[in-house]
Amino acid sequence: MQDLSRLDDYLCSEESPEDCLMLSDLDGFLHGVACSPVTIPVAEWMAKALGGLPGETPPWVAEAVGARFIEILDRLNLTPPMVEPIFWEAKEGHVIAMDWCEGFMEAIGLRPQEWLRLTESGTAGRLITPILVHLIDDQGNSVLGISQEDLDETLDAAADAIPETVGEIYRFWQTA
Template identity: 60%
Template sequence: MNDDIDLDALDTYLMSDESPDSSMLLSDLDGFLHGIACSPVLIPAEEWLSKALGAHPATLPSWVSETIAELYMAIGTGLMAAPPKVEPIFWEAKEGHVIAMDWCEGFMDAVALRPKHWLKLTESSKDGHLITPIMAHMLDDQGNSLLGIPQNKLDQALAEAAEAIPNAVICVFKFWKLIK
């Protein structure tokens, strides 16, 4: 990740009362931007910025949109590097384990912007597994896995899935590049 990007200032803003109530927090936003970067179709920046920020970008401090654009560009640069590099921003629990759920929800929010275009991947018997580490973090309102992972195995499955996310994102990105 580009060290010049002031993620602390962005995180502080997104958690503050100054940001719109429906703005994403940093982990969600990072997952969302990775999903936008991996999208099979181009999504206009004004559309995804409005979704991420919960308001039209012109109504917010310009540095916020600029910082998010820098983060998006850094993600794209990482995906196109040789070798590709993905560094998701996950929350960390006090106990030390990572919490990837918000990041994954952000990624899936990006998928939801153009769901029909993602069907070639998500319904593929050959390549659908590429998105499984992200989908493993999707839970229903009762906290049950949408993939049917038993409750007694969920913590371990989520930990393993979180470790697999960087490679999964690279594979999803490559999947769409090969098709285009």
């Protein structure tokens, strides 16, 4: 993996566009774009990722984002696919995948109608579940209705499942 610390520093800085994605969100978004059932033009997804036109950021930023996207695609095309999401880690040591999952869902939002064949599938629809588990409303409640008592354990299990299921989502669209 290329050094993403410089990109992370930029995305967190005052220099970056207000609407740009942070590193974990960006990584989830790029995985979602890579897994999309249809090709999304680079200019479209890059503008969403960077919070504006790529020309409004330093050239190295768009290059770093593009390089990460190519790396994700290359790894998804391995047999078996290799997915190494960039999740945050809490001080206590547990993984926080919510931002990554929100980024993935933003990518789905670029072509929601195209994703229906997966999400409404009786068998393959389950693949999106580990991502959906991480969606929390403004009150801190699971949008899937998971009880607060079960939420931490469910989030941990879902985060562990994401690499495999993202690979399966990618393969689903390749064979569909």
